[in-house]
Amino acid sequence: MIQKKVCLIGTSAVGKTSLIARFVSSIFQDKYLTTVGVKIDKKNVVVEGREMTLVIWDLAGDDDFQRLNLSYLRGSGGLLFVADGTRQITLDQVLEIQSRVVGAVGSLPCLLALNKADLKACWEIADEKITDLRAAGWRVLSTSAKLGTGVEEAFGELGRLMLPPIT
Amino acid sequence: MPAPPLSPSPAVAVLEALGYGLFVRDAADGQLRTISQPPAWLAQLWPALDAPGSVLPVADASPFLENFLLDAAACWAAAGEQRLSSGPWVERDPQGGESELEATALTLPNAGGAVLLIQRLGEEFTDRKSVLQKSRENVLINQRLNTELQKKDILLHCIAEDMSAALGNVITSLRLIELEQEPAKIRRLLDLAALATQEQQSLVAHVLDAFADEIRCLYGGSASDSRRSACDVATVAQETVAALEARFREKRVRFNFPTPTPASARVAINREHLERILTNLLENALDAARVGGGVALRWKVETDTVLVEIEDSGRVLPPETSERLFSRFALASSGAANAETRLHFCRIAVENCHGEIGYEPRADEAGGVYTGNIFWFRLPKSPALVSR
Numbered sequence A: 001m002i003q004k005k006v007c008l009i010g011t012s013a014v015g016k017t018s019l020i021a022r023f024v025s026s027i028f029q030d031k032y033l034t035t036v037g038v039k040i041d042k043k044n045v046v047v048e049g050r051e052m053t054l055v056i057w058d059l060a061g062d063d064d065f066q067r068l069n070l071s072y073l074r075g076s077g078g079l080l081f082v083a084d085g086t087r088q089i090t091l092d093q094v095l096e097i098q099s100r101v102v103g104a105v106g107s108l109p110c111l112l113a114l115n116k117a118d119l120k121a122c123w124e125i126a127d128e129k130i131t132d133l134r135a136a137g138w139r140v141l142s143t144s145a146k147l148g149t150g151v152e153e154a155f156g157e158l159g160r161l162m163l164p165p166i167t
Numbered sequence B: 001m002p003a004p005p006l007s008p009s010p011a012v013a014v015l016e017a018l019g020y021g022l023f024v025r026d027a028a029d030g031q032l033r034t035i036s037q038p039p040a041w042l043a044q045l046w047p048a049l050d051a052p053g054s055v056l057p058v059a060d061a062s063p064f065l066e067n068f069l070l071d072a073a074a075c076w077a078a079a080g081e082q083r084l085s086s087g088p089w090v091e092r093d094p095q096g097g098e099s100e101l102e103a104t105a106l107t108l109p110n111a112g113g114a115v116l117l118i119q120r121l122g123e124e125f126t127d128r129k130s131v132l133q134k135s136r137e138n139v140l141i142n143q144r145l146n147t148e149l150q151k152k153d154i155l156l157h158c159i160a161e162d163m164s165a166a167l168g169n170v171i172t173s174l175r176l177i178e179l180e181q182e183p184a185k186i187r188r189l190l191d192l193a194a195l196a197t198q199e200q201q202s203l204v205a206h207v208l209d210a211f212a213d214e215i216r217c218l219y220g221g222s223a224s225d226s227r228r229s230a231c232d233v234a235t236v237a238q239e240t241v242a243a244l245e246a247r248f249r250e251k252r253v254r255f256n257f258p259t260p261t262p263a264s265a266r267v268a269i270n271r272e273h274l275e276r277i278l279t280n281l282l283e284n285a286l287d288a289a290r291v292g293g294g295v296a297l298r299w300k301v302e303t304d305t306v307l308v309e310i311e312d313s314g315r316v317l318p319p320e321t322s323e324r325l326f327s328r329f330a331l332a333s334s335g336a337a338n339a340e341t342r343l344h345f346c347r348i349a350v351e352n353c354h355g356e357i358g359y360e361p362r363a364d365e366a367g368g369v370y371t372g373n374i375f376w377f378r379l380p381k382s383p384a385l386v387s388r
Helices: A016-025 A088-105 A117-122 A127-135 A151-162 B008-017 B040-045 B063-078 B123-179 B183-218 B233-251 B271-288 B337-352
Strands: A002-009 A038-047 A050-059 A076-084 A110-115 A140-142 B021-025 B032-034 B089-092 B098-108 B113-120 B254-256 B294-301 B305-312 B356-363 B370-380
Touching: A002 A016, A002 A088, A002 A151, A016 A038, A016 A050, A016 A076, A016 A110, A016 A151, A038 A151, A038 B063, A050 A151, A076 A088, A076 A151, A088 A110, A110 A151, A127 A140, A140 A151, B008 B021, B040 B113, B063 B098, B063 B113, B123 B183, B123 B233, B123 B271, B123 B337, B183 B233, B233 B254, B233 B271, B233 B294, B233 B305, B271 B294, B271 B305, B271 B337, B271 B370, B337 B356, B337 B370
Parallel strands: A002 A050, A002 A076, A038 B089, A076 A110, A110 A140, B254 B294
Antiparallel strands: A038 A050, B021 B032, B021 B113, B089 B098, B098 B113, B294 B305, B305 B370, B356 B370
């Protein structure tokens, strides 16, 4: 079976752990609980008719208190960058992190999840900004770990991007 | 004189007593083996570790350790005094229980060379997590406060603009009275001035209401119902246009109101916010319109929404400006700070009601040449029986 390592990257409190909990266990917890270090989960998925195990690394948010250890990304097949749609600053931060990540591990299949779509009325990230990101080559998806919206799609799309060609 | 090196046995005994998992890399096969009885927690995580000399089942047991050991190998190869810490991670045992661990790679020439220590963090992890949790919660609170301050900043700008607009209407009416001879027209201008004064008074009352609502919320109450309402586009549009009449007249800009007035179109928005949106967009159009030009307001009832359009005959906005019109500070570089605040407020107010707002250049009848600007917004229709 194909096995791929996926890392979730973003600053703190954007919902990385919640996205994984929704995807792997179909659960959501409203209270913010910070992640310390790394936690790894696995999930088997079928992508375009092929079975794949996603080994999902939940990395603590990169911020002033904890920096992302780039060696954790070694061997990744794909990256899911996450920002909180209700906080523009988290998008600026994840784009800064992404430039560090590319410098360290090169270009990998990746997606940008703008999380907290359930709070769309409070979003600070404007549609024009999303259009600009897409124009710059980003695959951007709107997700809600709370409602489950876009979560399967995000991991499914990343799975498709990581799928090795049939030989 | 340097202290004699610590013999392996006491060192192992100390680490064992501290509950560390202690592994030494076997120079022959590169495997990591325990050099003492593994602590119970380690055997619970990886049952294969049940006796001294057991091999750490890296590849199958822990993707995290597998990754860390690549860095550890580099550390051991350097054979210096440096230590390499893995940072904390959470490992799940076969029963689904979780342990918080941290590994350290170091080289001890007198204790077998390459050594790997694995520590169960326990309380240390809980403490670290607690500090981080508090710190990050404080950052979130700080960010929320900053956002609130920015919103208040915009609102203050809006209030100042409202005050200034109403005063402007009074001043314009008074100036026009000086030039006017006909009593009927003077009467009309006096009415407009009075209307603008009442508007200003009403605005002050709304500001005071808003402060009162905030104070109520601070003390655990809820905002007053007047802030969750619905209103008729036609009525609000007529009143808004009437309030701006003197300014249109002064600039000699024609105003085209739909005739006959379309049917009632009730939308789900607070009346004051709709007034503000219409005023902002009409003032924007008035600023843009050429002297002697025209501004038109119209609306259309759709299936679930009402579409409102404000059209002016001014200079068409360049694409680089039009793409970012509703962002805060979008027009700062052009010096149009007031227009920027107006449009940003419109966007906040419309989107708060689950509506949308946009801009497009106005094309001529042949559709080939752009001859003005259209600002539009779309609001959800209110349920028929929602009252003000």
